[in-house]
Amino acid sequence: MDFRFTPEEDKFRQEIRDWLKKNLPKSGSGDRFSRTSDDNDANPVIYLEFAKKLASKGWVAPHWPAEYGGLGLSVIQQLIFNEEMAYASAPIGYSMIGVGWAGPTIIVYGTDEQKKEHLSRITNAETMWCQGFSEPNAGSDLAALQTRAVRDGDDYVINGQKIWTSGAHFANWMILIARTDQDAPKHKGISYFLLDMKTPGITTSPLIDMMGNHAFNEVFFDNVRVPREALLGEENRGWYMATTTLDFERSSIGGAVGGQKLLEDLKTFVAETSFNGRPIKDAPGVMGRLADCAIDVELGRILSYRVATLQARGMVPNYESSIAKLFNTDMQFHLGEAGMEIMGLYGQLEADSKWVHLHGRFQRQWMWQTGLKVGGGTTEIQKNIIAQRGLGMPRG
Amino acid sequence: MDLGLDEQQELLRNFARDFLEKECPETLVREMEEDEKGYSPDLWQKMAKQGWMGLIISEDYGGTGMNLCELVVLIEEFGRALVPGPFVPTVVLGGVPIMHAGSDEQKSELLPKIAAGDLIMTMALTEPSAKWTADGVHLEAKKDGGGYVLNGTKLFVQDGHVTDKMIVATRTGGSGEDGITLFIVDSNTDGIKFEVLKTIAADKQSEVTFENVRVPASSILGAEGKGWEIVEHTKQVATVAACAYLVGLSQMDFDVTLNYAKERVQFGRPIGSFQAIQHKLADAVIDVDGSRFITYKAAWSLQEGEDDADLMISMAKAWTSDASRRVVAHGQQIHGGIGFTKEYKIQLYFRRQKWMELMWGDADYHRELVADKLEV
Ligand SMILES: Cc1cc2nc3c(=O)[nH]c(=O)nc-3n(C[C@H](O)[C@H](O)[C@H](O)COP(=O)(O)OP(=O)(O)OC[C@H]3O[C@@H](n4cnc5c(N)ncnc54)[C@H](O)[C@@H]3O)c2cc1C
Numbered sequence: 001m002d003f004r005f006t007p008e009e010d011k012f013r014q015e016i017r018d019w020l021k022k023n024l025p026k027s028g029s030g031d032r033f034s035r036t037s038d039d040n041d042a043n044p045v046i047y048l049e050f051a052k053k054l055a056s057k058g059w060v061a062p063h064w065p066a067e068y069g070g071l072g073l074s075v076i077q078q079l080i081f082n083e084e085m086a087y088a089s090a091p092i093g094y095s096m097i098g099v100g101w102a103g104p105t106i107i108v109y110g111t112d113e114q115k116k117e118h119l120s121r122i123t124n125a126e127t128m129w130c131q132g133f134s135e136p137n138a139g140s141d142l143a144a145l146q147t148r149a150v151r152d153g154d155d156y157v158i159n160g161q162k163i164w165t166s167g168a169h170f171a172n173w174m175i176l177i178a179r180t181d182q183d184a185p186k187h188k189g190i191s192y193f194l195l196d197m198k199t200p201g202i203t204t205s206p207l208i209d210m211m212g213n214h215a216f217n218e219v220f221f222d223n224v225r226v227p228r229e230a231l232l233g234e235e236n237r238g239w240y241m242a243t244t245t246l247d248f249e250r251s252s253i254g255g256a257v258g259g260q261k262l263l264e265d266l267k268t269f270v271a272e273t274s275f276n277g278r279p280i281k282d283a284p285g286v287m288g289r290l291a292d293c294a295i296d297v298e299l300g301r302i303l304s305y306r307v308a309t310l311q312a313r314g315m316v317p318n319y320e321s322s323i324a325k326l327f328n329t330d331m332q333f334h335l336g337e338a339g340m341e342i343m344g345l346y347g348q349l350e351a352d353s354k355w356v357h358l359h360g361r362f363q364r365q366w367m368w369q370t371g372l373k374v375g376g377g378t379t380e381i382q383k384n385i386i387a388q389r390g391l392g393m394p395r396g
Numbered sequence: 397m398d399l400g401l402d403e404q405q406e407l408l409r410n411f412a413r414d415f416l417e418k419e420c421p422e423t424l425v426r427e428m429e430e431d432e433k434g435y436s437p438d439l440w441q442k443m444a445k446q447g448w449m450g451l452i453i454s455e456d457y458g459g460t461g462m463n464l465c466e467l468v469v470l471i472e473e474f475g476r477a478l479v480p481g482p483f484v485p486t487v488v489l490g491g492v493p494i495m496h497a498g499s500d501e502q503k504s505e506l507l508p509k510i511a512a513g514d515l516i517m518t519m520a521l522t523e524p525s526a527k528w529t530a531d532g533v534h535l536e537a538k539k540d541g542g543g544y545v546l547n548g549t550k551l552f553v554q555d556g557h558v559t560d561k562m563i564v565a566t567r568t569g570g571s572g573e574d575g576i577t578l579f580i581v582d583s584n585t586d587g588i589k590f591e592v593l594k595t596i597a598a599d600k601q602s603e604v605t606f607e608n609v610r611v612p613a614s615s616i617l618g619a620e621g622k623g624w625e626i627v628e629h630t631k632q633v634a635t636v637a638a639c640a641y642l643v644g645l646s647q648m649d650f651d652v653t654l655n656y657a658k659e660r661v662q663f664g665r666p667i668g669s670f671q672a673i674q675h676k677l678a679d680a681v682i683d684v685d686g687s688r689f690i691t692y693k694a695a696w697s698l699q700e701g702e703d704d705a706d707l708m709i710s711m712a713k714a715w716t717s718d719a720s721r722r723v724v725a726h727g728q729q730i731h732g733g734i735g736f737t738k739e740y741k742i743q744l745y746f747r748r749q750k751w752m753e754l755m756w757g758d759a760d761y762h763r764e765l766v767a768d769k770l771e772v
Contacts, residue, residue: 007455139732141662164733209736210743272400276525285760337721340750341758345526345552348751350594353549355524355603363596370728370746371736380672396671 003305011097012077016084023053024088037178044128044170047093051125060123061099067116068107068125075312079305083257094167098122098129102175105245106194109233114194114299118173130171132162132195133242134218139164140381142177143186143239147221149193156193156231158224164375168204169218171197175245176237184236192238193230201225211367249323249376256300256328259335262365263297265358266290266339273357280342281301289338296331303327319390322382329372329379336366399689400716403671404462405469407661412470412505416477422741429674432592433558434600435481444513449487453495456481457507464633464699468640468691474662475644475752478744480599482516482555484637489554490517492633493578497618497626502580506561520550520604521627528631530573530624535606537566537577544568544579546587546609555577556602557590559583564606569620580615597751623624632698632709635756639712642720642752646684649727649745653677657730676726683719690715707769714762724749 005013014044054060063078064070073081085092103122106114121127138145147160158178168174174195181189197204201224206214233241270280270290280286303324310317339362340347351360373379387393419439428434443449452467454520467487474483475660491510494502509515525532535548546566552721556562562581569575581588587609588600618626654677659667667673694712697705724746728735753759 134733137661139662140667141664146661156715208738211748212738275528276528282765283742283760341754341760344758345522345754348595348754350596353594355593367596370725373729374732374736379729380670383672 009076009080013080013084016081018089020084020090024090025050045097047091048125050091055124060125061103075308079308085095086258087261094128094170097131101248102129105241108244109241121301127172128170129173130165130168132165132174132176134164135161136163140378145177145179147178149180149191153238154228155225160221162219164216165219166216168219173197177242181236187239189236190238191235192232192241194232195226195230199224199226220378250325256304259297259300259332262335263293269358275359286342293335293338300328300331308377319386322385326379326382329369331368332365336362340366405466408466409469409473412473414460416473416479420477420479425478425480425744441513448705449513450511452477453491453507453511457503458511464695468636468695469635471640472644475641476648478748482518482558485518485554486510486516488634488637489519489630490563493617493626493630494520496629498531509602512728516559518554518556518559520553521565524549524551524553530576533565533567533576535566537568543610543612546606550604553602553604555600556604557592563617565623565627570621571770572623575621576623577620578617578626579611580617581611585609597748599751603626634707635713636695636698638752638756639716643691645745645749646687646720646723649724650680650684653727653730673730676730680726682725683723687719710762710765713757714766715760720749721753
């Protein structure tokens, strides 16, 4: 057991940190997802510019194998890279969908042609992806999806609807799962497609989230005709590939460190601020809360290091990623709450209010994390996974 | 002993619920988030016709002379319907201190107008110090000839920008609770400026700056230097009102969520059939019921002048602040993706809960007061 990083790893961390210092875009709110009311569409644009610079270092998807445009980073290096990006609040737009989920799934299941067509365009930040999984009646119960893809000669014709599709309004491509066999049991009639968003018959309509941002969408398919080459892997085996994608999504490591940055900001704020001559740190409950936050941030990080350890040892994380995901979203939600409450009446101000403290980041974090407790598999579903897949408990 | 509503209170509740369902629908709540004034003058007049602005004003001054417990019943309905606008600021922050400490002249001039819905008021208490205690009041009032000159800044003044008059807490000398003087000030007096703050609840609170604002000595409420006792009394009522609002808000968030859990189907069954969801809703109903009855106890204690009224009020606000936060967090979670949209109504409750949680002291603030009163 060793909680230290090697000198080479420390050096790598420093290299990223130095590079980010020089190359981070000046614009943007410092909010990773740029979810403030006046620049809610700006982040993907800022990201794309920034991604050109990342691409020149091979850093768009540095954990991918070199043959696909990555640097073949080790799991630990990837963890370090993700941590530094998160710590610096580097913009990521919707890139995690292509880089983190779609690309790796294509690497596992794609044909040579599909790999050639898609992977280098992701690492060069030429394409953005979105994830067309959820439907109005298929959220937690994803396999209940009803969007249909019907064979017609050499093509498939897609009809139906997706919902909550993040970034569909910027994406060039979509990973889409649709039903190709109406009669098979629900997990066995689903296929996985790589869909060009320019294909005729696709309509995207915005959904505004409770932070006032246009981040996700409804996407409608009206006789969308795609060639056979759009199919990923075998027909009717899509559910198993989708599970792979979701595993990639859940085991995204390194994000917990965003909590570290918030904690540091909050510590500085508490240390330096007095309300009416009374240092905040002397107000009731404040130091206790700060200590709780510090413990949770530390543990959140350790739990994601544990996932990385398993991956580095060549094991496939099971319920451990679910623990990390749910603990860290809860942790960041509580951190947002703690910050708001420590700020007292100021904690209710919007990010663009002139009296706001710490750029309103705690308020935005608090709201955003209510979304993350749902997106990527709700907290309850993670708990079911922990209990059933992890602990082998019987299904109800 | 009987913890239930009496006949008159029940009538009031039922009437208010029906009235607000009709007159204050979700569309109006949303419209008012974007509205510059933040309230509907039309609805305001209709509410005045029901006698609500005069609910706790005595009949001598044009009100209906009911009591705090009835006001709590009504404000609970306001929380349910998320009624936007200066009702509590006018009735509680304006009316209560005048009833409590106004001269006969002030009472007969102002109370009938409040009761008739012709006067909108608030209290300008908090400052950038963001404190609820007397030492947070710095706004200076200097004697000058027959009057006073006010200079300073108030912050988080509820609905200040639409008021006709404000009760302004100033410092005329002394320190702490001593030397605080209240003035009843015309909101359009020269030298007063309002700037509406952007808040997550999209309610309307203002920064109010006072620059050489001249007010006559006759506008003092109570006696010079003796204003804090009036503020304390007003704060007691306002804190109970905040609890009542949270009770109604939590109840509605809970009702909407319970309904959703019964209707939303995943895995071939209503999500409400999963114990993970059932237990959340069971926890939530404990929180909602608990909030309601601890709030009733606080209101009753204050109304009856019980010795431990202050303790009861702090217990109620500490508990209700925390409990309502848990309720609305469950509300979000049980709704899944749709809860995170602006279009669906549950977020309206979620955002406003945080506002009322922080108003008149959050849980930490009131826990400290409870701890003090335990005399350990
Ligand atoms: C910010 C955000 C971004 C998103 N981005 C995307 C995207 O890009 N692409 C995409 O495809 N989807 C996306 N989603 C959708 C997300 O994956 C779904 O919202 C999520 O899976 C939950 O589905 P649902 O909203 O239908 O809720 P439901 O499944 O209806 O869940 C409602 C409630 O019931 C609970 N529940 C359901 N089943 C069970 C059970 N068996 N046991 C216990 N409790 C249960 C849930 O935990 C939840 O509390 C996004 C969602 C959010 C909030």
